[in-house]
Amino acid sequence: MNEMTSRQIKLVIFGGVTLLCFVYVAVAFAIIKNQLVPSLAEPTLLINYLSYGIMIAFVVFGVYCLLMLRDALIQIVQIRSGIIYPSLLVVLTVLGGVAILADITLLSDIGKEYLQFDVAGEWKMLFGIWAFQTVTIIFQIVMSCCHDVAGNKLTEKLQHMSDSLYVSTFQVMLISSILGLISIFTTFFWANRLPELSKYATGLMIVLCILSVLPAAVIICHLIIRNRRRGFNDWFDERQWDNLSKGGMVTVITGVCFLILSIIVSQLASGIDPGYLLLTVLFAEIGVFSAFVLSRNRIDD
Amino acid sequence: MILGNNLRRLRFENGEMSQQDLADLVGVSRMTIYSIEKLKYTPSASLALKIANVFKCPFDKVFFFKTKTIGEDE
Numbered sequence: 001m002n003e004m005t006s007r008q009i010k011l012v013i014f015g016g017v018t019l020l021c022f023v024y025v026a027v028a029f030a031i032i033k034n035q036l037v038p039s040l041a042e043p044t045l046l047i048n049y050l051s052y053g054i055m056i057a058f059v060v061f062g063v064y065c066l067l068m069l070r071d072a073l074i075q076i077v078q079i080r081s082g083i084i085y086p087s088l089l090v091v092l093t094v095l096g097g098v099a100i101l102a103d104i105t106l107l108s109d110i111g112k113e114y115l116q117f118d119v120a121g122e123w124k125m126l127f128g129i130w131a132f133q134t135v136t137i138i139f140q141i142v143m144s145c146c147h148d149v150a151g152n153k154l155t156e157k158l159q160h161m162s163d164s165l166y167v168s169t170f171q172v173m174l175i176s177s178i179l180g181l182i183s184i185f186t187t188f189f190w191a192n193r194l195p196e197l198s199k200y201a202t203g204l205m206i207v208l209c210i211l212s213v214l215p216a217a218v219i220i221c222h223l224i225i226r227n228r229r230r231g232f233n234d235w236f237d238e239r240q241w242d243n244l245s246k247g248g249m250v251t252v253i254t255g256v257c258f259l260i261l262s263i264i265v266s267q268l269a270s271g272i273d274p275g276y277l278l279l280t281v282l283f284a285e286i287g288v289f290s291a292f293v294l295s296r297n298r299i300d301d
Numbered sequence: 302m303i304l305g306n307n308l309r310r311l312r313f314e315n316g317e318m319s320q321q322d323l324a325d326l327v328g329v330s331r332m333t334i335y336s337i338e339k340l341k342y343t344p345s346a347s348l349a350l351k352i353a354n355v356f357k358c359p360f361d362k363v364f365f366f367k368t369k370t371i372g373e374d375e
Contacts, residue, residue, distance in 0.1 A: 161330040237329035
């Protein structure tokens with residue numbers, strides 16, 4: 001590995017501080033979980049102080065995510081095309097950052113409901129999100145160690161046609177579509193296994209689908225910003241446009257097949273919410289399109 | 302019949318030009334040059350002429366028709 005630049009070292013230190021903050025968050029969660037019982041009418045002073053610390057930790061993580069998202073989007077253009085790590089970094093950073101909102105919502109729910117209801121489920125989700133965010137921080141630190149983007153601007157317009165940006169855009173879209181499909185199937189099976197919670201299933205599915213689409217939305221915005229000075233025809237070169245049109249054709253054909261399949265499924269199992277089928281077809285289409293375009297961009301030797 | 306080419310040889314005869322250099326000169330991505338060299342993609346007339354202009358060669362010295370052999374890429 002090359003010697004790290006001072007910027008990389010600063011980022012790694014920031015990542016280390018964020019990781020320490022998250023160790024604190026885990027300890028604070030464990031203490032609060034044990035102390036916050038229905039018999040406790042008012043949160044203790046310790047719980048209040050620990051909560052302030054948690055808030056600061058989330059702010060630190062939010063700022064770190066913004067910095068890493070910037071770096072990830074620059075790395076996408078710099079790193080040799082076909083390498084998936086910067087695309088993964090974009091997906092993890094966007095989802096990890098947005099998950100702060102889920103943390104806040106769950107903590108707020110726990111604060112309101114612990115007196116009357118069992119909040120064990122909320123704590124489980126909170127620890128699950130904590131684990132995901134911790135993995136994200138570790139991955140971000142590793143990526144900071146491996147690659148430096150000093151001297152490059154996020155909004156710098158592209159001088160030449162970029163394979164890396166083109167490939168990464170579809171890598172992120174493919175990951176988003178897979179996440180979307182996983183979200184839909186997970187929600188569907190969860191709703192079937194726990195009928196008493198099925199009234200929340202549609203709302204949860206929509207939230208998870210929006211979360212899944214977020215990385216793709218970020219990368220498409222990035223593509224637009226990078227190409228803002230070019231005419232639309234110049235966003236891609238002729239081979240890339242050729243692959244996109246073939247991808248479009250394959251997507252339309254598979255789209256018709258998926259729609260026929262979804263009509264058959266909805267006729268056979270009348271209890272299935274059409275929303276599930278529609279979103280499944282949508283994410284499957286994004287996946288087929290992205291996978292096709294990526295498969296046409298492979299280097300064989 | 303497919304459109305064969307001498308891109309690889311011409312690049313090396315012209316100061317060992319890289320695929321990226323050629324791509325930048327004709328305004329396409331490096332992968333497109335790679336695909337043309339590997340006969341995976343047939344360039345448009347306009348791109349083929351631009352490439353021939355870079356090497357200052359007649360068009361038929363850069364591109365030519367060849368018969369597709371078994372096991373060869375498209």
